[in-house]
Amino acid sequence: MNAAQRNRHAALLKATGFEDSPALTVQSTDGEIPHGRELSFAWLTGTVMTGLTSVLLMGAALYVSFQGQDTFSTAYEALQLARPDVEEQAPTDMSAKSSRIRPVAATRSDLEIIEASIRETVDGRDMIRNQPFMRIRATLATAATSLSDGIPDYDPVAILNATQPITAAADAIDINTDVYGAEVEGEVAVRLAEMPTTFVPPSAISDQSAAAFVRGLFESTTSIDGGAPTLAYAALGPTVRDLGIVGDGTTVSGVAENVTVVPKTTIASEAGLGRSERFLTLRDATTLDDILGKNGFTPNQTALVADALRNVLRSTDLAARTRFRILYGPLSRDATSLVPYRLSLYLPTEDGNYAHQATVALTDTGQYVLGIEPDFVEFPEEDTEEINVANLPSVYRSIWETGRKHDLDDATIERIIGMFAYDVDMTKKIAAGDSIEILETAPDAEGRTELLYVGLTLGTTIRQLYRFGTDDGVIDFYDPDGETGKRFLTRRPLEGGGTLRSRFGYRIHPIFKTRRLHTGVDLAARSGTPIYAAGDGVISYYKWQSGYGNKVEIQHVNGYETAYGHMSRYVDGLGVGSRVRQGQVIGYVGSTGQSTGPHLHFEIKINGNLVDPLSVKLPKDNVLAQQYEGKFQETIAQINDLMTRDPSPVNVAAVN
Secondary structure, X not given: OOHHHHHHHHHHHHHOOOOOOOOOEOOOOOOOOOOOOEOOHHHHHHHHHHHHHHHXXXXXXXXXXXXXXXXXXXXHHHHOOOOOOOOOOOOOOOOOOOXXXXXXXXXXXXXXXXXXXXXEEEOOEEEEEEEEEEEEEEEOOOOOOHHHOOOOOOOHHHHHHHOOOEEXXXXXXXXXXXXXXOOOOOEEEEOOOOOOOOOOOOOOOOHHHHHHHHHHHHHHOOOOOOOOOOHHHHHXXXXXXXXXXXXXXXXXXXXXXXXXXXXXXXXXXXXXOOOEEEEEEOOOOEEHHHHHHOOOOOHHHHHHHHHHOOOOOOOOEEOOOOEEEEEEEXXXXXXXXXXXXXXXXXXXXXXXXXXXXXXXXEOOOOOEEEEOOOOOOOOOOOOEEEOOHHHOOEHHHHHHHHHHHOOOOHHHHHHXXXXXOOOOOOOOEOOOOOEEEEEEEOOOOOOOOOEEEEEEEEOOEEEEEEEEXXXXXXXXXXXXXXXXXXXXXXXXXEOOOOEEEEOOEEEEOOOOOOEEEEOOEEEEOXXXXXXXXXXXXXXXXXXXXXXXXXXEEEEOHHXXXXXXXXXXXXXXXXXXXXXXXXXXXXXXXXXXXXXXXXXXXXXXXXXXXXXXXXXXXXXXXXXXXXXXXXXXXXXXXXXXXXXXXXXXXXXXXXXX
């Protein structure tokens, strides 16, 4: 560039506002905005720190979002120390947003002791004594808490083992439900003896009255001409009313001698998880640890709550009529159970009202700290729970939750689930109001109890199973028709039951994109998951089939067939003609044939016709022999009598 060009270029720069200036300097006045060519390290540092703070805040927000947490701070409503008074919105005020009203269901959780006079034979003598029974009546848990953490995964084979008939052992608990008609105190021995021939019951009328009655009756039935007696004139003669022993004018009254009145015993009488709130009222005195443990608090959480309440509660022994208000929620969006967010305690006052005693709430660090009373609500007369549809657990988990809440041992809970698993889809969510009833013997000296009866109500369907033993010492549970709950075919024959991906019926084929009949159900599971025989039978097909991949077909009795497709491999040692038992492994889940992922395609045929494996009515595996019908009906009537009795006024316990 020559001199002329440099001058022209400088003139253009000057015309546009550029000019030669001194170098940048850091000699700016502290605390003031730098001007011109001045630099301020304070302002530069502030700008950099602002940028870093913004980056950290945005990163924290993203982290919380990915972890599924709502906030790092303790809930304002639970822990604020002071809050301004806000005028309450009228119910009809539409100027502000309103949340959807969640359904509220009444809950019941009663553990009762009932007593009955039981008749039994001891050393050849008939004895009558009072025997206690434990009765549980409860709505199924509508939210999964820590009570059901760690339960075994749903496994049809485990259920199969849990429903095997019981063989009475030598040291088994002696179970007797032969209810005596009258109540007795202590033990009463009953001895049968012949009535002595010299015994003469007291007469109800005199000999003269009886003679006059017979004379008048004879005369009224004899014709005038002395012929044979005729009944034509019987109505004109004397009646038993003339003897003066008629009660209500229609029946003969008298004093019953040597008669005991007993009742009939031969016929039975007629989205992700959300928040929910539970309201409880103690019916009996109990401890804080006990009530928290039965309502989803872990031992560690119980200790933290007790520590937080130490300065506001005189004692952890709680009186009857104490009220609790518990708010539950998930710790994260992918949580499978709820944890207690907030607990409020209300104690009864002398004037019959209630006073707020304390509130504790969960912080983000997992601690429980004191907070202020939540917004006032009217406590319901009955225990209730706010229902969040997304929180409703499966039938399987709800029975576990309810059973552990009432201190049932795991073996008993597994048997209860197994007894209904053939009729009920255990993976289906329960509905608000579903309930369960259980009758057990009272614990013996070793703490053992025996299950006598279970009634499960799902929707409008009531299923009842009664304990009954046959002469060969085998004990099982039967419905009122004498059939066990066990079916001879299982509906989900693979470990864990699988996840239902496609039902029976017409659908758009996932590969060919055409509408076709889906001849079975698809149960998704990890590749290699064991597949079981749905029932006893003989293998009739055991090789590759186009579309189904590795396939097995089993022929069962009475025209039933089952088929299993898309298996990754077979079990060694089996083939066409092999006899298999229910629950025996026949192969493993895979994705062979026309398949979009590892799953089991399961079919059921009845007399060659395809049916829906999940809804078809299947025959029961065991039916009570006809010879036991009368005795079984007596057992049903006796157990039903125990289920309708009033509980013992002293030993009633509420599990709230």
